[in-house]
Amino acid sequence: MPVCWWTGVWCFEGPVFVFVPTVGQVTLACEPRHREYSTARTSVVVPVVVSGVWSRRRRADGARNGRSPKLIQVRVHVVSDVHGRSDALPAAAEGADAFICLGDLILFVDYRDHSRGIMGDLFGAEAVGRMIQLRTEQRFDEAREWSRSLWGGLDGDRADIVEAAVRRQYAAMFAAFPTPTYLTYGNVDRPDLYPDFLRDGVHLLDGQTTEIGGLTFGFVGGGLKTPMNTPFEIDDEDYAAKVAAVGAVDVLCCHIPPHVPELVYDTVAGRFERGSKAVLEAIHETRPRYVLFGHVHQPLVAELEIGATRCVNVGHFNARGTPYVLEW
Numbered sequence: 001m002p003v004c005w006w007t008g009v010w011c012f013e014g015p016v017f018v019f020v021p022t023v024g025q026v027t028l029a030c031e032p033r034h035r036e037y038s039t040a041r042t043s044v045v046v047p048v049v050v051s052g053v054w055s056r057r058r059r060a061d062g063a064r065n066g067r068s069p070k071l072i073q074v075r076v077h078v079v080s081d082v083h084g085r086s087d088a089l090p091a092a093a094e095g096a097d098a099f100i101c102l103g104d105l106i107l108f109v110d111y112r113d114h115s116r117g118i119m120g121d122l123f124g125a126e127a128v129g130r131m132i133q134l135r136t137e138q139r140f141d142e143a144r145e146w147s148r149s150l151w152g153g154l155d156g157d158r159a160d161i162v163e164a165a166v167r168r169q170y171a172a173m174f175a176a177f178p179t180p181t182y183l184t185y186g187n188v189d190r191p192d193l194y195p196d197f198l199r200d201g202v203h204l205l206d207g208q209t210t211e212i213g214g215l216t217f218g219f220v221g222g223g224l225k226t227p228m229n230t231p232f233e234i235d236d237e238d239y240a241a242k243v244a245a246v247g248a249v250d251v252l253c254c255h256i257p258p259h260v261p262e263l264v265y266d267t268v269a270g271r272f273e274r275g276s277k278a279v280l281e282a283i284h285e286t287r288p289r290y291v292l293f294g295h296v297h298q299p300l301v302a303e304l305e306i307g308a309t310r311c312v313n314v315g316h317f318n319a320r321g322t323p324y325v326l327e328w
């Protein structure tokens with residue numbers, strides 16, 4: 001019988017509700033991704049350490065089974081939008097039989113820590129902070145002018161400087177990937193540079209499938225065209241062709257969400273990101289058990305069901321540093 005890694009109590013099927021005495025906060029534990037969604041607050045201190053255990057776990061096959069203990073045989077950790085957080089990858093991979101990364105490895109600008117990322121490295125926190133401030137105040141012309149002046153002050157070709165910086169980030173990132181890792185591209189990635197960093201046990205898949213623990217996983221990388229013109233955006237038709245090439249799978253892994261308003265709306269950026277209509281059609285036609293994706297950093301809704309398919313935004317790894325856990 002497994003033990004809940006966080007609470008240390010026996011866990012029949014998880015998740016487990018734990019009543020934490022210090023702050024009177026009811027916390028949902030057991031599955032790491034649920035820790036952040038906890039928070040039924042009460043106004044009184046709950047005077048017990050562990051006062052309730054409740055078990056009702058959604059299995060990978062979609063069935064509910066709350067009674068008999070089930071041996072978990074395969075555990076996969078999934079991350080997306082790593083954006084430079086190679087430091088957090090080793091801990092995120094601990095305990096996983098396989099690791100999946102859904103892309104966006106590069107960090108150009110870190111909106112929270114202005115000293116990080118390619119811009120922070122090159123120009124320093126103060127200069128990046130000014131650019132972000134101008135953008136936030138919607139003074140886009142001044143922001144562009146400021147950015148131009150920063151790049152103009154550097155010796156050498158801008159494209160060469162960016163490529164060297166991306167290579168440094170990729171070197172750290174790929175070295176930190178555990179084995180086996182299965183990965184695909186995000187829109188903030190440079191597919192042309194990937195071949196230089198792949199190694200044994202780190203598998204790149206795009207429009208392709210593989211088998212993990214008896215389930216078929218399909219991978220579709222990259223983003224769709226936007227005015228932002230990020231490094232890896234492709235036409236809708238080319239994207240749809242990759243979705244078709246993957247076909248019917250148990251778990252469909254993409255960088256971008258299916259085209260569903262709740263999944264593509266970013267509540268902090270205040271805009272709709274691009275989602276895939278082809279993926280949405282594939283969900284209706286092939287009914288995968290899971291569709292996993294990232295791309296939208298602060299989605300209106302992180303998980304929802306379409307028919308028999310559970311759609312999950314696995315989270316913004318740069319901010320959270322923890323993986324989504326899939327077990328069966």
Ligand SMILES: [Mn+2]
Pocket residue numbers: 081104186187188223255294295296
């Ligand atoms: Mn993205």
